[in-house]
Amino acid sequence: MNKHYDVVIIGGGIIGMSIAYHLAKAGKKALLLEANEVGKQTTSAAAGMLGAHAEGEGDEDIFFQVGRRSQALYKKLKVDLQHESGIDIRASAGGIMKVAFTEHEKRALCRMQHLPTFEWLEASSVKKRIPQITDDIIGAGLIEDDVHVEPYAVCRALWQAAVRYGADVKEFTPVIEVKTGKEALTVRTAGGTFTCDHLTVASGVWSGRFFEEMGFSHSLYPVKGECVSVWNNGPALAHTIYHDHCYIVQRDRGKLIIGATMKPNDWQAIPTLGGIETVIKKASQLMPSIQEMPIDQCWAGLRPATSDRHPYIGRHPEDERILFAAGHYRNGILLAPITGEIIRDLIVGEPVNEEWLHAFRIGRKEALFV
Amino acid sequence: MNKHYDVVIIGGGIIGMSIAYHLAKAGKKALLLEANEVGKQTTSAAAGMLGAHAEGEGDEDIFFQVGRRSQALYKKLKVDLQHESGIDIRASAGGIMKVAFTEHEKRALCRMQHLPTFEWLEASSVKKRIPQITDDIIGAGLIEDDVHVEPYAVCRALWQAAVRYGADVKEFTPVIEVKTGKEALTVRTAGGTFTCDHLTVASGVWSGRFFEEMGFSHSLYPVKGECVSVWNNGPALAHTIYHDHCYIVQRDRGKLIIGATMKPNDWQAIPTLGGIETVIKKASQLMPSIQEMPIDQCWAGLRPATSDRHPYIGRHPEDERILFAAGHYRNGILLAPITGEIIRDLIVGEPVNEEWLHAFRIGRKEALFV
Amino acid sequence: MNKHYDVVIIGGGIIGMSIAYHLAKAGKKALLLEANEVGKQTTSAAAGMLGAHAEGEGDEDIFFQVGRRSQALYKKLKVDLQHESGIDIRASAGGIMKVAFTEHEKRALCRMQHLPTFEWLEASSVKKRIPQITDDIIGAGLIEDDVHVEPYAVCRALWQAAVRYGADVKEFTPVIEVKTGKEALTVRTAGGTFTCDHLTVASGVWSGRFFEEMGFSHSLYPVKGECVSVWNNGPALAHTIYHDHCYIVQRDRGKLIIGATMKPNDWQAIPTLGGIETVIKKASQLMPSIQEMPIDQCWAGLRPATSDRHPYIGRHPEDERILFAAGHYRNGILLAPITGEIIRDLIVGEPVNEEWLHAFRIGRKEALFV
Amino acid sequence: MNKHYDVVIIGGGIIGMSIAYHLAKAGKKALLLEANEVGKQTTSAAAGMLGAHAEGEGDEDIFFQVGRRSQALYKKLKVDLQHESGIDIRASAGGIMKVAFTEHEKRALCRMQHLPTFEWLEASSVKKRIPQITDDIIGAGLIEDDVHVEPYAVCRALWQAAVRYGADVKEFTPVIEVKTGKEALTVRTAGGTFTCDHLTVASGVWSGRFFEEMGFSHSLYPVKGECVSVWNNGPALAHTIYHDHCYIVQRDRGKLIIGATMKPNDWQAIPTLGGIETVIKKASQLMPSIQEMPIDQCWAGLRPATSDRHPYIGRHPEDERILFAAGHYRNGILLAPITGEIIRDLIVGEPVNEEWLHAFRIGRKEALFV
Incomplete structure (x- = not known):
């Protein structure tokens, strides 16, 4: 039976x-x-x-x-x-810093400004919290509740x-x-x-x-995302940097996770050369010094989309x-x-x-x- | 359409x-x-x-x-x-040396003796061709046509x-x-x-x-096989050593492939600790010096059986x-x-x-x- | 300058x-x-x-x-x-369970009995704390202070x-x-x-x-140690198991670390087939069910000895x-x-x-x- | 003694x-x-x-x-x-195709034209031999003797x-x-x-x-070179593509090797994010379809320079x-x-x-x- x-x-x-x-x-x-x-x-x-x-x-x-x-x-x-x-899920404080490069992006972000969990920061304040960030931003919305886990x-x-x-x-x-x-x-x-x-x-x-x-x-259909991780041997990132579906997340023990592309209807769960190039280019715009960091791994995942x-x-x-x-x-x-x-x-x-x-x-x- | x-x-x-x-x-x-x-x-x-x-x-x-x-x-x-x-399939000469430890095993092997492709060799001849082989064998059947490919x-x-x-x-x-x-x-x-x-x-x-x-x-049902490879930095094996479904195969560029367990109805396509122990023990009986060789990889595969x-x-x-x-x-x-x-x-x-x-x-x- | x-x-x-x-x-x-x-x-x-x-x-x-x-x-x-x-060093509670298979080993262990940090446990108590342990032990000394870190x-x-x-x-x-x-x-x-x-x-x-x-x-001279890790998908080990310089340590996120051989004057910092066999054999004696666990990795390190x-x-x-x-x-x-x-x-x-x-x-x- | x-x-x-x-x-x-x-x-x-x-x-x-x-x-x-x-060193025929994007590059290449081992090919001939190559070249020098080995x-x-x-x-x-x-x-x-x-x-x-x-x-000083390999599941490259110290080499069994950066006095023998981006960008200019190929590995080596x-x-x-x-x-x-x-x-x-x-x-x- x-x-x-x-x-x-x-x-x-x-x-x-x-x-x-x-x-x-x-x-x-x-x-x-x-x-x-x-x-x-x-x-x-x-x-x-x-x-x-x-x-x-x-x-x-x-x-x-x-x-x-x-x-x-x-x-x-x-x-x-x-x-x-007995397992620690590695919840990390800091939350997400959603950066704006233009006034248009700032306005879009600031629609959340009435929320108690959202705080708009001018570029200089952002820079104080994340010295590694690019000089090209005009500010960022900090959302401390958007922490991350492993x-x-x-x-x-x-x-x-x-x-x-x-x-x-x-x-x-x-x-x-x-x-x-x-x-x-x-x-x-x-x-x-x-x-x-x-x-x-x-x-x-x-x-x-x-x-x-x-x-x-x-x-359902897949939206493939390609990622790369690097070793950050300098000071840890205090907040996740986020812009236009791209992010840089500080993992425990020194790694940064950088992601991710968006490729609808692609079932191939391994990263392509072009996908990784896109991710690197984007991350380098957000944080120029990331270019000097040694690569750890590349990978891809399939998001289940509706x-x-x-x-x-x-x-x-x-x-x-x-x-x-x-x-x-x-x-x-x-x-x-x-x-x-x-x-x-x-x-x-x-x-x-x-x-x-x-x-x-x-x-x-x-x-x-x- | x-x-x-x-x-x-x-x-x-x-x-x-x-x-x-x-x-x-x-x-x-x-x-x-x-x-x-x-x-x-x-x-x-x-x-x-x-x-x-x-x-x-x-x-x-x-x-x-x-x-x-x-x-x-x-x-x-x-x-x-x-x-x-443009690809070389890496066919290797040498064939298989099916060793016998007992008279019983010898008799079983020698049933192939009428075949022109089979040759019985006494222990000393085997040793000459495979100096790495254990002293415990009494001889082996050499089948030169049973070559291998990658x-x-x-x-x-x-x-x-x-x-x-x-x-x-x-x-x-x-x-x-x-x-x-x-x-x-x-x-x-x-x-x-x-x-x-x-x-x-x-x-x-x-x-x-x-x-x-x-x-x-x-x-159909699976018969899982677990394998391990090592780096052979000494002289290459001139023939595959084979005994009781176990084998040591010389790959091009210095690796030896050692296999394999037989686990019916096991779908887990990764090797277990016990499986690898079995494989090592068996290989060590066939070729004692293999114990000194550095490990390369462990893996498993699922044979489709009837x-x-x-x-x-x-x-x-x-x-x-x-x-x-x-x-x-x-x-x-x-x-x-x-x-x-x-x-x-x-x-x-x-x-x-x-x-x-x-x-x-x-x-x-x-x-x-x- | x-x-x-x-x-x-x-x-x-x-x-x-x-x-x-x-x-x-x-x-x-x-x-x-x-x-x-x-x-x-x-x-x-x-x-x-x-x-x-x-x-x-x-x-x-x-x-x-x-x-x-x-x-x-x-x-x-x-x-x-x-x-x-910002890094958690993953200190794990539980300490070390030094097992004894013989009265002789028990006596050696019990020399620590006057220490407040040492507790002798009979086999049945050990089994209650570590259900995975072999039935062959006669007891163990529990040292809760000997925790581990990553x-x-x-x-x-x-x-x-x-x-x-x-x-x-x-x-x-x-x-x-x-x-x-x-x-x-x-x-x-x-x-x-x-x-x-x-x-x-x-x-x-x-x-x-x-x-x-x-x-x-x-x-100084090296004493090479060879190790293997496995995935423990069952209940976590509550204490490190230790016997005769051999150990099984529960890592966070499901891995067990098993070590280690002792090979003086060996500078080759990669594990050999024979070394890994020794480690598996020993671990299997301490914890038979470890045989069924999938292998993760093998490695070696060089202890600096005097x-x-x-x-x-x-x-x-x-x-x-x-x-x-x-x-x-x-x-x-x-x-x-x-x-x-x-x-x-x-x-x-x-x-x-x-x-x-x-x-x-x-x-x-x-x-x-x- | x-x-x-x-x-x-x-x-x-x-x-x-x-x-x-x-x-x-x-x-x-x-x-x-x-x-x-x-x-x-x-x-x-x-x-x-x-x-x-x-x-x-x-x-x-x-x-x-x-x-x-x-x-x-x-x-x-x-x-x-x-x-x-018993080892095949995997010498591959085909040689190197040194491409020119400008008349200036063509002239530089054609200085070798008196050599019997050098042949100048117009873009259309190059394209016939390497259909994967970019349309942007004006031609290439083919040097069939510059084969490669593993x-x-x-x-x-x-x-x-x-x-x-x-x-x-x-x-x-x-x-x-x-x-x-x-x-x-x-x-x-x-x-x-x-x-x-x-x-x-x-x-x-x-x-x-x-x-x-x-x-x-x-x-001596090091000149670090960073490389990446991809899986080429389409037709093999018939010739190595070479331009400005950058190359794409077809390896046996389907891999392409892409290299390499030139970083003097850098002893860090692992690739950085920026180094890999440079290599990908360059390879994509030479062969746009390489963008779609799945990544295999990234690595770096230290050239000993004088x-x-x-x-x-x-x-x-x-x-x-x-x-x-x-x-x-x-x-x-x-x-x-x-x-x-x-x-x-x-x-x-x-x-x-x-x-x-x-x-x-x-x-x-x-x-x-x-």
């Missing part, structure tokens, strides 16, 4: 692992299936900024509300995970903690087929067949296949045993905690903010790409 | 690439789809011995006949590929040559769905949808999913547009040329040895595992 | 960097010269146990006193470095903090010649010539050359401008803070424990090897 | 190894000492062009004569080394062959001190002390230290037991065979071209840098 679980989660990135963690902690028997190694694809490729402001549009935006909420959840999660897993450390900590709460995690176990028969959901994998009461698809851009099989075509830039989080409209949590685009690290909570609440029967569920519902037309 | 091909091949290992090469050379418009990078999985994990004798049972065996034929094909292929791709070099050369003959090769393009409708075969992938007259499944152990979808369950140890090569019994070429177990490198020829001949309508097709037919009961 | 420094330090491992940090913090203008990259050799090869008890002999031993003192210094250093560099993180943090206090650090700058003329010490390097008031040699086993040039032959197992810390007996801090053998990470303090105190003129200086004096006969 | 050799060679790059090979083949007992691993520094960093024309000035130039002679020696060496070591393969083959002829090679054996006493030369190393009749310094840019110790200051761009090959003017072979700048791979022959002839007492010895003599003023 096949082993039975309360919930099977497909996908071992930070989203799937957050769901496994939250469900296991709530007492559900969960199985997470990962086709390769846990946390080694899009999760590891991310810089880890919790950019609720940096990526959102302002306080009326759903994304901004959800992002802020998830950002706040990280504070407790950090403490919990340290205790439950994505693989978060994913690893969620994993260890989920296992401690009883979750099963199987690496190198691709799903061959999902059968959505009346009596039970059946998941056939290379490593055996499992039945479950609930199934959650959380495979990032590779979720597309499951969306299609379950009746939703054109739900046309309206919002993720899918919620139930299959016709089969409530099946849930989706994918399409987090540039914000998978930021939204991992709230996504885990929402899916948990849907499964255990707790109330969930209806407006959010509406915004992130499966099958919405505005999210499709053609 | 979807692009149309004469043949779509699923799988970019050495088997799929040999098929693409042979078809393109025969004038067919071929498309090869690879989910990751070409030749970087099982193909790259192999040592590259062309072990027709080492792996076969003797001259009445089908495997032995087919293996010998494919071994012979490599002689011409080497020259052709050098010309067509698997990735072969695959790369086939690729370059196939492209030159007009084949299309798409990396990072996993197949989402195959539709076997009446009018046309349709292959839906992350990178677009294609139609074709013929489809060949050649994805090694990952072909299992397609076998199942097309009605053949339990056709219960009768023969591959599947041939047509779907009910839909002759669909072909399979998978399950080559320990012999994918050896059998790549003959497999490419058989599939080509089936598609272009040339005659193929009926006995072989029978032995390798899809759906045969003796190959299933339960 | 050549640039002048208060102190030039030769060697950018954890010892040299601790000296640079302590001197810079005390207001001295320091230059550290590293022939390759900072912290990438013996420092990075170490597991990072602060094994004052594990490596020492008991409370009357000088090594034990100094080790305990340095262990204590790490508590403050951790906080200071977090503040000064050596490269410590070195990196010292570096960033030293630079912040005004130190100069030059990588890829091998020293060509040291001139000890009457007026000034002159250090000629690939990257320029410097003069200084004090010179400290802290190049680990590569200090041997400077000892010789300054009149002290046969002062015949009496004590380091050299102090002044040249005939030229007090020249100091040495080398030969820390298995205890470089543990002793880095105290070494930095002693060298600082000698240079700035603070009092230093005379007994220690005597035990660690340069040129002592009992430390020489022949 | 210390072991005695006819010749001790310091430095295990391609130059030192060629000397060891030629001496051992001539019956001399040779010891080669390498501080790290053989062939892993400047040798491995090189692209391997045998650019006698590309780097020389024309037929009256000494460099051109010597370079052409060494280029010719490679033909025999390739065959000998295949036989003696530097590490050459070095490895020389190593294996030298050992076969009786040479000893010691890796991880830095030289501590050379004593040039009256009776014997003594070389003290980490791995023991050796005496010898002749000593040859062949440590590339790291030879500077020995030059100085033997009375010749300011003989002010007159000629190497030092010859005897110490006052102590004929001591020889030098260093300073080969951009041409170490090209000149390895001829350097090995010259040093061998000097030691065994064969005649050597006096003009060459004069041009490459130790201590010449025009080679010094200040």
